Amino acid sequence: MKVLIADDHELFLKGLEMILGDSFPEMQLKLAKDYQDIFNAIDAEKDFDLILTDLAMPGAKWLDAIEKIHATLPDTPIIILSAVFDKEVVQKTIELGAAGYVPKTSSNAVIIGAVNLVMSGGVYIPPELLLHAASSEFDLLKQIEEKPASDAGAKVLSPRQIDVLRLIAKGQSNKQIAYELGLTEGTVKLHVTAILKLLNVYNRTGAVAEATRLGILK
Template identity: 40%
Template sequence: MKILLADDHVLFREGLQFLLQSLGPQPEMLCAGDYAGTAALFAQHPDAALALVDLDMPGREREGGIERLLALAPTVPVVVLSACEDGDAVRRVLDAGAMGFVPKRERPDVLLGALRLVLAGGVYVPPMLLSSTPRAAPAAVLTPRQVEVLQCLAQGQANKLIARQLGMTEATVKAHTGAIFRSLEVANRAQAVLAARRLGLLPPA
């Protein structure tokens, strides 16, 4: 398993390499310490199973940030690691297509659990984002992009059509759909639409 690891703090990066050994038998770690080096890794290794990227590395503005990385290798699941815990920043990262956001203060077991979820095709949303708004108002938990996907689901659109209409990959559509299911505590599209209408997130049928 090939893992891309990008962080400008060498000690933190080396600690992560040791921790990530538990994700699989002898994972291959490919490391970078700035956005330019990370962009090169993404371009050279679009077959990577996973990428962990520090949000605030040198070259962020010049290289286009996380959005450019996601565009370089749209099939690589990206999990952002950051000391930033601003809810708007987290939503922007997930809207861009990242499969998860893990605050750097989290325990190692939380990080590993998040990465296993992403490797299984899920999306990891940090508890601080889910708890930042009242439970009775799940619309605030969904990112703007997820709301758009939810509206398409209500129209019965297939993933391919949603992807084309919203300008994203099918993998990103699936990621957003999984996040919607978890936020609404449902198991499929029909349940998501019913729950969304009951909660006032969608107009009545």
Template identity: 35%
Template structure:
């Protein structure tokens, strides 16, 4: 386990510290990296391409519900992601699974569950609470559409969801405005959306039920 690198992405310092402590108890030789936002998560992954596992909260700054999970799965499909959330709604758990998570740990779970989940996923398995909600074909279709986007197009899509204009997106992502226009056109086509507003509504649908 000396080469195991685990990234904990959660914007609540106290809970993040608790997770890190639980990981060090279960895997004392693992390297644990922390991030407190979607941007920090991306930066950490760029700095540590050898990351073996990500523990991800859904409500960090810069994320729209499941968008961080989808973004990571698109850019780093080889890295398994385990969602940690205070929202234990069965549909939230099912959606996390359908959007590519390898596991789901409710924040109300005992610390031992973190070690169990991490061990299971690192061994190539999965770790989810018992599921009572049927698989959603709508979510499967949405995941398939989003999977067509390139990482850069996904970033542009999130900016669209925030209501940014092309000029603002260009500034935010350090792109030429014409490049943004090309991306927006491609995004709308791949998502089968007729307008920027429709695409933004699609992103909003990634927000889980209830509060996380």
């Protein structure tokens, strides 16, 4: 598993390298100190399985950088590790294609848990964000935090989540689903994560299989 990690603070970068190396010995870690390093690494090697990056770094504006990284490697999950913790910033990074946002104040266990969740196809959102979520997003974010048994979860899948599930079964990407349903890609990611939690599965293939077993998909 090839993983690119980036931070302009060498101490944090080396610490993150140690955490990931100890917890995931199978990872091949490549380090970058700014956005230009990230772009250069992506140009040289386009087969990264995961990217973890700081937000505010030299080399580019973060809005442009995250969008560019996601556009270049649309199937590679991106986790943001940042000292900035602002609801609008977190939501914007998810909309731009990030699969997780982890405050730098998080414990090693939280970082490891976020990596595991994202690599299993989920989206990591800081629990603290639930306290500040906009009312239109609160139920969806709350749903992600809960994990009932699959049969019980099937009963509370929303019509929109069933729409998303049907398109997943057709093999559509989050971007394609967002376009077809008129949603942002970030919202689709939240729905996918909620579906996985509610069906008690770990990936999209498992979700389709479980939904078929339960009769949600015919």
